[in-house]
Amino acid sequence: MIKLTDINKTYPGAVPLHVLKGINLHVKKGELVSIMGASGSGKSTLLNILGILDNYDSGEYLLDGTLIKDLSENRAAEYRNRMIGFVFQSFNLINYKNAVENVALPLFYQGVSRRKRNLLAMEQLEKMGLADRSHHLPGELSGGQKQRVAIARAMITNPSIILADEPTGALDSTTSRDVMELFRQLNRQEGKTIVIVTHDPGVGKQCDRIIRISDGLIIPDNSIITSN
Amino acid sequence: MKIPFFDIENWKEIGSTLARNKTRTFLTAFGIFWGVFMLACLMGGARGAEDLLRRNFEGFAxxxxxxxxxxxxxxxxGHAKGRRWQADHTDIERLRLLLPELQTVTSQSSQWNISFRNGRHSFSGQVWGVEEAFTEVMLPHIESGRFINEADVKLQRKVAVVGKKVANELFPGESSPVRKTIxxxxxxxxxxxxxxxxxxxxxxxxxxxxVIIPVSTFQKSFNRGDKVDLIMMVGRRSADFSxxxxxxxxxxxxxxxxxxNDKSAMWFLNISDMFSxxxxLFLAISFLALFIGLSTLVAGIIGIGNIMWVIVKERTQEFGIRRAIGAKPIDVTVQILSEGVTxxxxxGMAGISLACMxxxxxxxxxxNETSVPRFQMTLWQALLIIGIFILLGTLAGLIPAIKAMRIKPIEALNDK
Structure with missing residues (x-):
């Protein structure tokens, strides 16, 4: 599903910063993996490249068989919309839109009619157990509920991969467990490929595989933790 | 690609965004509303003020x-200087004959401090001797009865048109003293x-x-021979009194x-010159109104641009989120511009409507009973104001919109 070959990324500046120094990474379809690393290790940059939010300098990134390289802003936006579902640490819901509208928003950019996208959004919220909260604004929801709304939004376009950036970073431990359980469920039941960037070892343990990144390189650690 | 203007989804999205952010929407809208209101009031008011001023000259050729x-x-x-000379009816006839450009040549003569009586009631004022053509120079309002006519003059009738105030003084409480004697x-x-x-x-x-009486009667009553005090002329359309x-x-x-060469021997009052x-003056007033209006407009537009700029800054994260989940740069630009235009x-419509009210x-x-001043705008003026506002509002929103377009999703999202 994800195939990175020798990805290099340097941030230009007075002192150019070589952040990614040849990343090779392979995530298979239906895998639930976590990317772990200290801050400054390059994991955020890697996530941005995986999410087509940033470009890389050299190497090759194949997402679901599509070469993601030197895309125009428009093409990148289209790919993000159709192939990637984002889940962020701070939820990043639009605060003046209610839950259903937030979930439906990606479909707006696909030109789906309001009635149809709200219908689909309701379905997603029902799956997340939030049907009764569908007309609440984000400000009226708890952290766990907000994150589930965000996950519903990530799922609504039926993307190839879900990218989660510290999805439990702003949640307490009980809620974190619930959210992780939700990810595992999506992974098991719907076969979603999910990549979670985290520095919480507890989160990492619940994934099929931990990819450790340090100083711009993947640490060749083949310890695959199988769940169950 | 869909054209956003014709996309109902786009309008629904804009509608809900504006409706959900009431304070922001209101503040932005108020700036525009006020600009349009002021401009419309000035443009419409200038014509009304002109009419009010013109009312002062109403009825005068x-x-x-x-x-x-x-x-x-x-x-x-052989004549010494300082000699007084008077115009007479021969002058009027000659002017009529020699200057076909003149539509009307007539005269007015007056006698001051004359007593008017009706029984015990008395009043004093001027008596004028005029021809029926007087009305072509200066049209009086006739409350009842009629004005002097040709026969009155020809037959030296002892008839009088009485000023309203004179009538009220001499015939208090009577509805119309016409046919009575003064x-x-x-x-x-x-x-x-x-x-x-x-x-x-x-x-x-x-x-x-x-009190106005036929000129012939006047001349006889006051021993004026065929002399007149002054000659009034109205020119045809093409006539230029200069x-x-x-x-x-x-x-x-x-x-x-x-x-x-004796310019001072006769005073020639060129009324058309005064009117021009x-x-x-009216032209200057219109320009002033336009200038003030345009200044208000520019201030309003800068206000919109400023508010739009702040809004874009405030919504950086929102646009970042939108970009991350699939909004193209153009989508964001269109959103901001459409919100602005809406x-x-x-x-603008509200401003125009209130200004019209x-x-x-x-x-x-x-x-008043004689005229309705045109405190109004033409449809074209109204459309022009709205058009200018929408155009300039779009231009003002363009810079913030382009700024928003350049927002990179990662920058916006990292800004936690």
Whole structure:
């Protein structure tokens, strides 16, 4: 599903910063993996490249068989919309839109009619157990509920991969467990490929595989933790 | 690609965004509303003010001139200077004959401090002697009865048109004294009409305060021979009194043996010249209104641009989120511009509507029996104002919109 070959990324500046120094990474379809690393290790940059939010300098990134390289802003936006579902640490819901509208928003950019996208959004919220909260604004929801709304939004376009950036970073431990359980469920039941960037070892343990990144390189650690 | 303007989804999205951010929407809209309101009031008000001013000259022929014979200031053909000369009916006939550009030539003569009586009631004022053509120079309002006519003059009838105020003083409590008798300087006249004026132009006095009788009767009563005090002329459409003045002087001077160079021997009042000066004044007022209006407009537009800029800054994260989940740069630009245009259109409409109401009320308050001042805008003016506002509102929103377009999703999202 994800195939990175020798990805290099340097941030230009007075002192150019070589952040990614040849990343090779392979995530298979239906895998639930976590990317772990200290801050400054390059994991955020890697996530941005995986999410087509940033470009890389050299190497090759194949997402679901599509070469993601030197895309125009428009093409990148289209790919993000159709192939990637984002889940962020701070939820990043639009605060003046209610839950259903937030979930439906990606479909707006696909030109789906309001009635149809709200219908689909309701379905997603029902799956997340939030049907009764569908007309609440984000400000009226708890952290766990907000994150589930965000996950519903990530799922609504039926993307190839879900990218989660510290999805439990702003949640307490009980809620974190619930959210992780939700990810595992999506992974098991719907076969979603999910990549979670985290520095919480507890989160990492619940994934099929931990990819450790340090100083711009993947640490060749083949310890695959199988769940169950 | 869908054209956003024709995409109902786009409008629904904009509608819900504006509706959910009421304070922001209101503040932005108010700036536009106020700009349009001021501009519309100024543009509509300028015409109304012009009408109010013009009301002062109502009923007076604009392309006209009046000449007042006076004393000579130069000796000529054996006559000493300082000689008083008077115009007469032969002058009027000659002017009519020699200058076909003149539509009307007529006269007015007056006698001051004459007593008017009706039994115990008395009043004093001017008596005017005029022809029926007087009305072509200055149209009085006739409350009842009629004005002097040709037969009155020809037959030297002892009839009088009485000013409204004179009538009220002499016939208190009577609805109409027409057909009654009035004593003017001890001679009785039959009242044929009651006249008044609403304009502010006076020939010696307001019509309300005088008694008007046929010129022939006047000349006989006051021993004027066939002399008249002043000659009034109305030109045809093409007549230009600046050019006619010298011809008129020559016609009168030669007959009365006045030095052709003696400008001061006759005062020539060019009324059309005065009216054109007033026209210039109105033009200046319109320009002033336009200038102030445009300044308000520019201030309003800068205000919109400023608010849009702040809004874009405030919504950086939102646009970042939108970009991350699939909004193209153009989608964000279109969103901001559409929000701006929608706001501008609605607020502009409201501004125009309220301005029209304000103008309508002003018009109602200033309407009198003779005229309704045009405190109003033409449809084209209204459309022009809205058009300019939408165009400039779009331009003002363009810079913030382009800034928003350049927002990189990662920058916006990292800004936690």
């Amino acid at each position: 604009t392309n006209s001139a009046i000449l007042f014979p006076g004393n000579t200031t130069m000796p000529y053909k 004593l003017v300087n001890g001679i009785s006249y039959t009242i044929i009409g009651i006249a008044y004026q609403t304009s502010e132009i006076q020939m010696n006095d307001r019509i309300d305060n005088v 050019e006619l003045e010298s011809k008129i002087r020559r016609i009168l001077y030669s007959r009365h043996q006045v030095d052709p 000066k007033v026209d210039t 706001l501008t259109a609605i607020a 304000a103008l309508g009320i002003t018009a109602m308050l200033t309407t």
